Structure formats: structure tokens, C-alpha cells
Amino acid sequence: MKEILCIFLSNKFYNPNTMKKNLFVLAFLFLSCMVYSQAYVPTPEDIERLFNTKTLVVLDINPLNTFDIEIKEAMQNEWTITEYDFIPFSEFDEKRKNPDYSFLFIANVNFEKDKMQATYKFLNLSLGGKYANINQMPDLVSVPVAYKSVEEDSYNYKLGILVRFIQNHIKLLREHPELAGENVFKHYNENMGSVQGKTLYLIEKELAKDIRSQAKVKAIYPNKFKFVSPEDIKEAIKNRDESVVFLHKVGPEGTRMTARCYKVLIGAGDANFYYFNFHNITSKKPDGLLKSDLKKLK
Numbered sequence: 001m002k003e004i005l006c007i008f009l010s011n012k013f014y015n016p017n018t019m020k021k022n023l024f025v026l027a028f029l030f031l032s033c034m035v036y037s038q039a040y041v042p043t044p045e046d047i048e049r050l051f052n053t054k055t056l057v058v059l060d061i062n063p064l065n066t067f068d069i070e071i072k073e074a075m076q077n078e079w080t081i082t083e084y085d086f087i088p089f090s091e092f093d094e095k096r097k098n099p100d101y102s103f104l105f106i107a108n109v110n111f112e113k114d115k116m117q118a119t120y121k122f123l124n125l126s127l128g129g130k131y132a133n134i135n136q137m138p139d140l141v142s143v144p145v146a147y148k149s150v151e152e153d154s155y156n157y158k159l160g161i162l163v164r165f166i167q168n169h170i171k172l173l174r175e176h177p178e179l180a181g182e183n184v185f186k187h188y189n190e191n192m193g194s195v196q197g198k199t200l201y202l203i204e205k206e207l208a209k210d211i212r213s214q215a216k217v218k219a220i221y222p223n224k225f226k227f228v229s230p231e232d233i234k235e236a237i238k239n240r241d242e243s244v245v246f247l248h249k250v251g252p253e254g255t256r257m258t259a260r261c262y263k264v265l266i267g268a269g270d271a272n273f274y275y276f277n278f279h280n281i282t283s284k285k286p287d288g289l290l291k292s293d294l295k296k297l298k
Contacts, residue, residue, distance in 0.1 A: 208289065
């Protein structure tokens with residue numbers, strides 16, 4: 001057992017109510033957390049089996065939430081590797097036992113060794129089959145979306161890029177089966193992009209207060225940037241704008257102080273990673289991109 005950084009590529013989880021996950025991890029990427037234990041690594045056979053399934057997207061348990069609208073649009077704009085359809089949450093437990101299906105769904109995830117006892121939302125792609133419980137379903141990709149307590153409007157506009165990342169990752173593993181396991185972590189680490197020549201899209205409220213102005217950002221950040229709205233980021237993602245990099249922040253949004261803030265810069269066009277960092281939230285290090293983050297960007 002060793003403490004490691006958890007993230008965008010994961011494996012093994014759940015409990016239908018408080019779904020628990022032991023993640024295999026990207027050593028350079030997401031969720032500074034937990035312990036790696038008995039993580040499932042998708043095999044080339046798993047990846048190939050996915051392409052022979054129909055992907056069922058599980059809609060929100062609350063039909064009034066905006067997730068359903070946004071995920072339908074994201075799938076229409078992004079998903080090409082399998083046939084797909086949408087099912088209500090009430091049908092998931094029965095249909096997950098069918099090996100002809102794969103599933104894309106939001107899960108609440110917590111980590112057994114996490115002293116902060118935070119619960120996150122992950123977007124998961126898993127294979128169906130005659131498994132006794134959800135924990136046994138082969139997890140192909142999992143992407144951290146937000147803290148559980150965060151309102152949907154804080155992240156739903158980014159679902160398109162998360163779906164694109166999942167699809168790109170599956171294509172990568174299919175074309176390069178030798179990357180399965182830890183090799184894929186090395187691949188992403190070695191192919192981290194540069195922000196030079198890109199325009200960094202920033203949402204003002206996602207910045208620490210001491211850099212929450214264009215003048216203060218310009219004083220420490222040498223490259224192009226622009227203060228934008230969530231709608232601007234969604235449009236850049238939809239248009240596959242190769243010139244734009246934006247912040248994917250996973251933080252508690254003011255709902256708790258004992259938590260971590262994770263910061264990832266993602267390309268709106270290529271869905272690649274351009275920066276990753278995290279910090280424990282304190283009065284001096286709030287929930288947002290910090291001055292120290294901007295200083296590290298070249």
C-alpha cells in the first residue's frame with residue numbers, strides 16, 4: 001500500500017449507494033488521494049469487447065437536473081466508437097448484467113483511506129455482464145467531474161470534453177495495447193502539452209481572489225488569456241477550438257474548508273492535458289487557481 005495520485009484513468013469501485021473506488025492511477029494526474037489496492041487494469045480483450053457493445057448512457061436519477069440535456073448533446077457531438085442509447089437510472093441495475101451493453105454513467109465515489117472523507121462524482125465507462133454487483137464490472141475509464149455537493153451548473157458545460165477524453169483514451173488503448181497498465185500513465189505524462197501559443201480561458205470565480213482581475217493575471221502570466229463564461233468554454237469545446245486551453249477545477253465550491261482543490265488545464269480541441277496540480281484548501285490557499293499555478297505555466 002502506498003499513497004499515490006489518483007485520476008482520469010482508474011479502476012474498481014462501488015456500492016450502489018455510496019460507491020467506493022480503488023483507483024489505479026496516473027502518477028502525474030488527478031485526485032491526490034488514496035491507496036492503490038487490487039486495481040483492475042482493462043485488458044486488450046476488454047477494449048475490443050467494448051466495440052461490440054451498445055453503450056447505454058444512464059440518465060440522472062432526478063429527471064429535472066440539467067445533466068440529461070448536457071450528456072445527450074455531448075454524446076451526439078462526440079461519440080462515434082459504438083452505438084449508443086439512453087436509459088433511465090431505474091433500468092441500470094437490470095441491464096448492467098447484459099454483456100451486450102457497456103455503460104456510461106455518473107457515480108458518487110469516495111476513498112477508503114481519505115482522511116478528508118470527501119465524496120466525488122466520476123464519469124465512468126464500464127462493461128456489462130453477469131457480475132454479482134457493480135464493483136465487479138470492468139471499469140475502462142473514469143474521469144473526475146466534481147465534488148458530490150457541487151451544483152451541476154458548475155461542471156455540466158464541460159461534459160463534451162470529458163466524453164471526448166474517454167473516447168480518445170479508448171482509441172489510444174486499442175491502437176497501442178502495449179500501453180495498458182502503468183505504461184499509459186507514462187504516455188500521458190510525456191505528452192503533456194505546452195500552453196505557449198494557446199489562449200487560456202479563465203472563469204473569474206475559479207481564480208483565487210488575489211488574482212481575480214485581468215491586470216493581476218497579466219502581471220504574472222506571460223501568455224494569452226481571456227476571462228470567459230461557462231458558455232464560452234462550452235462553445236470552444238463544441239467547435240474543437242485548438243487555440244483554447246481551459247481550467248477543469250474540481251473543488252468544493254465553498255461547501256467545505258477541509259478539502260482539496262484539483263486543477264487541470266485541458267485543450268478544448270485535442271482534450272489533452274496541459275497542466276495539473278492540487279492543494280489543500282486553507283484560508284491562504286482558497287478553492288481556485290492560485291498565483292503560484294500561473295507562475296508555473298510557461
